[in-house]
Amino acid sequence: MHPSTTQISAGVIEDNPQNLEIARVCLIHQLHAQYQGGWNSGTSFFAWHSAHSNIDLDILLLDIHMPKESGIKLYQTVRKALPHTKIIAWTADVVPQRVVVYQQIGFDGMIGKPINTKYFPLQIQRILAGEAVWEI
Secondary structure, eight states: OOTTTSOOEEEEEOSOHHHHHHHHHIIIIITOOEEEEEESSHHHHHHHHHHOTTOOOSEEEEESBOSSSBHHHHHHHHHHHOTTSEEEEEESOOOHHHHHHHHHHTOSEEEESSOOTTTHHHHHHHHHTTOOEEEO
């Protein structure tokens, strides 16, 4: 699915309210995404998902470092629930060794925090097109 031809369905798992709002605004206003929600934990995401299992997400930004859970550990559970969703590691921890870990785990890409709002729409479009995006 390509954002220019079809509206994408997107969500964000992020514990920081400011980062969550920035992602929401970028997804809605830059990509014209159908924003399904922002969840501050895996628990809140899965509560939503169980009530909305008929909604497919095209893309999910997943915070790697949350205080009560690891985005890396959460990835496996989310991947099982959303096998066709592009799951993006969203993190400030972008040292090359960590990027390799995100790749090995199976993330569909990585976008560094803070979001570069100039490049964010193109990064999302590239990931949705199947391109490997591992950028700060």
